[in-house]
Amino acid sequence: MSKHSSLSNSPKISEWLDFSQEGELTLHTGKVDIGQRITTALALIAAEELSIPFDQISVRKTKTDVDPNEGYTAGSFSMQHSGYAIKKATATARKIFTQKAAEKLNISEDKLEVSDGQIRAKGTNQSLTYWELMSDVNLEIDVDEDVQTKNTSDYSIQNKKHIAKGMAEIMTGKYQFLQDLKFENMLHARIVRPPHYHCELEKLDPDVISRLEKENIFVIRDGSFLAVAAKQEYKAVKAARRISLAAKWKVEKQLSEENIYSQLTANRKDRFFVEKGCVPSTTREIPELTTMNEDEHITVNAVYQKPYHMHASIGPSAGCAHFDGQSLQVWTHNQGVYPLRAAITEAFDMSKENVSVQFIPGAGVYGHNGADDAAFDAVIIARHIPKYSILLKWTRDDENSWEPYGSAMHCEIQASINKKGKISSWSHETYADTFLTRPITGKKPATRMLSSHYLENALPWPVAEPMMVPHGGIHRNMEMLYEMPEPRLVKNRVYDLPLRTSALRTLGAYGNVFANESMINELAERANIDPFTFRLNHLKDERAINVLKKLQQVMEKDTPEDEQMGKGIGFARYKNSAAYCAIGVSLTVTEAAEVLLHHAYIVCDAGEIVDLEGVRAQLEGGFIQAASWTLYEQVLYERDGIVSRDWDTYPIITFDNIPKMHTYLIENPGKPYLGAGEGAAGPAAAAISNALKDATGLSLRKMPFNSDTIMEAALEG
Amino acid sequence: MALINLHVNGKNMSVDTETDTPLIYVLRNDFDFKGAKLGCALEQCGACMVLVDGEPTNSCVRAAAEFEGRQIETVESFGNPEKMSDIQQIFAEENVAQCGYCTAGIVCSVTSLFRKTKTPSDEQIKDTLNRHLCRCGSHSRILDAVYRIREVAIR
Numbered sequence A: 001m002s003k004h005s006s007l008s009n010s011p012k013i014s015e016w017l018d019f020s021q022e023g024e025l026t027l028h029t030g031k032v033d034i035g036q037r038i039t040t041a042l043a044l045i046a047a048e049e050l051s052i053p054f055d056q057i058s059v060r061k062t063k064t065d066v067d068p069n070e071g072y073t074a075g076s077f078s079m080q081h082s083g084y085a086i087k088k089a090t091a092t093a094r095k096i097f098t099q100k101a102a103e104k105l106n107i108s109e110d111k112l113e114v115s116d117g118q119i120r121a122k123g124t125n126q127s128l129t130y131w132e133l134m135s136d137v138n139l140e141i142d143v144d145e146d147v148q149t150k151n152t153s154d155y156s157i158q159n160k161k162h163i164a165k166g167m168a169e170i171m172t173g174k175y176q177f178l179q180d181l182k183f184e185n186m187l188h189a190r191i192v193r194p195p196h197y198h199c200e201l202e203k204l205d206p207d208v209i210s211r212l213e214k215e216n217i218f219v220i221r222d223g224s225f226l227a228v229a230a231k232q233e234y235k236a237v238k239a240a241r242r243i244s245l246a247a248k249w250k251v252e253k254q255l256s257e258e259n260i261y262s263q264l265t266a267n268r269k270d271r272f273f274v275e276k277g278c279v280p281s282t283t284r285e286i287p288e289l290t291t292m293n294e295d296e297h298i299t300v301n302a303v304y305q306k307p308y309h310m311h312a313s314i315g316p317s318a319g320c321a322h323f324d325g326q327s328l329q330v331w332t333h334n335q336g337v338y339p340l341r342a343a344i345t346e347a348f349d350m351s352k353e354n355v356s357v358q359f360i361p362g363a364g365v366y367g368h369n370g371a372d373d374a375a376f377d378a379v380i381i382a383r384h385i386p387k388y389s390i391l392l393k394w395t396r397d398d399e400n401s402w403e404p405y406g407s408a409m410h411c412e413i414q415a416s417i418n419k420k421g422k423i424s425s426w427s428h429e430t431y432a433d434t435f436l437t438r439p440i441t442g443k444k445p446a447t448r449m450l451s452s453h454y455l456e457n458a459l460p461w462p463v464a465e466p467m468m469v470p471h472g473g474i475h476r477n478m479e480m481l482y483e484m485p486e487p488r489l490v491k492n493r494v495y496d497l498p499l500r501t502s503a504l505r506t507l508g509a510y511g512n513v514f515a516n517e518s519m520i521n522e523l524a525e526r527a528n529i530d531p532f533t534f535r536l537n538h539l540k541d542e543r544a545i546n547v548l549k550k551l552q553q554v555m556e557k558d559t560p561e562d563e564q565m566g567k568g569i570g571f572a573r574y575k576n577s578a579a580y581c582a583i584g585v586s587l588t589v590t591e592a593a594e595v596l597l598h599h600a601y602i603v604c605d606a607g608e609i610v611d612l613e614g615v616r617a618q619l620e621g622g623f624i625q626a627a628s629w630t631l632y633e634q635v636l637y638e639r640d641g642i643v644s645r646d647w648d649t650y651p652i653i654t655f656d657n658i659p660k661m662h663t664y665l666i667e668n669p670g671k672p673y674l675g676a677g678e679g680a681a682g683p684a685a686a687a688i689s690n691a692l693k694d695a696t697g698l699s700l701r702k703m704p705f706n707s708d709t710i711m712e713a714a715l716e717g
Numbered sequence B: 001m002a003l004i005n006l007h008v009n010g011k012n013m014s015v016d017t018e019t020d021t022p023l024i025y026v027l028r029n030d031f032d033f034k035g036a037k038l039g040c041a042l043e044q045c046g047a048c049m050v051l052v053d054g055e056p057t058n059s060c061v062r063a064a065a066e067f068e069g070r071q072i073e074t075v076e077s078f079g080n081p082e083k084m085s086d087i088q089q090i091f092a093e094e095n096v097a098q099c100g101y102c103t104a105g106i107v108c109s110v111t112s113l114f115r116k117t118k119t120p121s122d123e124q125i126k127d128t129l130n131r132h133l134c135r136c137g138s139h140s141r142i143l144d145a146v147y148r149i150r151e152v153a154i155r
């Protein structure tokens, strides 16, 4: 059986490829397109391997029982999982089809060539298409992982500029988002939430309910879960407001307002030594933190902090569901249809056969945002009002105050260099809440759904166990590629923190890389060695060296010399197993202590590139999103609830602070795909903080780097 | 309930709805123009942008009834996937969209900008785009595409 997770679950060619439509190839995948253009990349791989025009290939939107179960679309794994599977499946298919064509044309295989979906006898006009051969080949056989794939020198489709699948529809308003679904007999729904997590519905004015019901509005109450549904969407919007005024909530506990970073270090926690390979150990004792002797070494201590961040999708989460009394259909824009189905079947004691879940795109999700919860909410409502299709939309307020955030982090680093300017000791203790409360099949997934805690038969809030896999959540990218004596890396999984958290793009890597790479710069400065040379002095990995050297070269060439301009760099290989990414930034700081980004340089080695534009867009988008986190964002809250409920109270980056992007991809045809979707974030944060140091002389260690924190740091000196 | 008469994408259309219903719900649900998206319903993000008498206008707060007698244009009116407008075509070629939720609104604003001037200044471009938020980080590609549109327009 294949060691590859996707192929071991779905070994047969027919589970990936469907030639049943004349002139068309349909790909099945368990990975969903959340704006990262995975559908385009998969179609390009298939087009290349089979020599079928890109336009003749379509990619299905994942549906349970119809498409492969590839778990979540997450962790920059889509290319390594689905990309690999499709490549091997199409190469195997090509082989089988060519064999059959040779047999039928009575000619040896080496006299055949394939182009435009036709298998042709060279120098003749004899040919057969895949579709003509369809009925004679058997695709119900296993994908051959050792199959000869196309020679990279023969590539003619991949790694060129293509217009992504769906792009023309997006431009013209014709792309169907989940929010756009329309069915006969559909009701629009809205939720009415309590003021914050720890509340119970005490009273609901019955007069308001009967008035609403007279206006043909459905009011759904199940324990402390409240929702409304109506034929007209705006009626539902208004009804939700009325219900929210008619509801009285009992507050069981307020949100703790104590400084979050004090809570991170003081609260109950599980601590683990993180061993080589970035794996938390259950056996290794955590060594005492010692300091190197002062005569031989320079030691620097620093604490780096990031607040809670939101996914803050531009489109609030939505879900759609239809229940006919027995079977349930669900449409979701989440990142895993199978785990969501597991949560639903568990919560409502339904059998798998009676629940189908299909992906339909929504706005970008960037991890575990409200999408799963919104789908679950739609299911609750649909089960209360069978026979209607329920299209539920969260509001901006719902999204901002109920999504599971990316945890705040506190990173304490103590590091030393010796007289030769080499790192002689490194200790990094990272503290954070969990980054994984997604529903997981087989692990009580229903308890991971927000509204399950408010139903009549409420489920307890789950406590996520620490992730122990290499580069899991909190400790992701704690370990660096730099050569040094064994570092003291400690993961602290902290409990009893005030806000709900889960997976936000890069999990702990963003905070850890920010801390690591800021400290590297501080050390380089003490050693009086420029930041490039200092890093290169500690690297043996050729590909890492190449991206850094390339960055150095392009920054020297391109950045105009300007007294005021600060420059900084950051580097990491995401999870030490995905793409290598080095980032440079130039910026200035205004009189009002606002940061203006001028140039951003991204150099990335993502292995073989399939969809050139897609990789660039992911890197640039990743940079911009991380710049936004770094400069502007923090979830504000007080004891009575979340304060950051709109775009004024949760500002994000805008068009007037977008740097000129310079993106360079180091080509490696034939090398394995390395996921690039998340590689830019950590290095971007570090590059910005290092450039700020260069521009202002201030070491900024607490995000966001907005005018308040910069002023504060300046006053502290 | 009242009958509201609107002029959308060159056609007279009417709908019987509550008078306070914001324009976006009428466009999306009653007239089936789903290009405009709900993002915040607070006039903060631009996802719901349409053109009213040629001006970019958020459709998420103001009632449809306020727009009687005005010319409303949605993104669907500029082109379709088979035949896109020049602006849509360049946006597509430059692959500006990631999730695409913010994009239709931006297409509206940029279309309006280039109708007013073939040579918008960098300032004008940023002012136009600043009414839009994007979470995927497609900003740099959108800016590059708009600069390219300007170059093409000059030629």
Ligand code: FES
Pocket: B037, B038, B039, B040, B041, B042, B043, B044, B045, B046, B047, B048, B049, B058, B059, B060, B061
């Ligand atoms: S939805 Fe109208 S501005 Fe955000």
Ligand code: FES
Pocket: A035, A314, A363, A364, B097, B098, B099, B100, B101, B102, B103, B133, B134, B135, B136, B137, B138
């Ligand atoms: S492309 Fe996703 S919000 Fe802009």
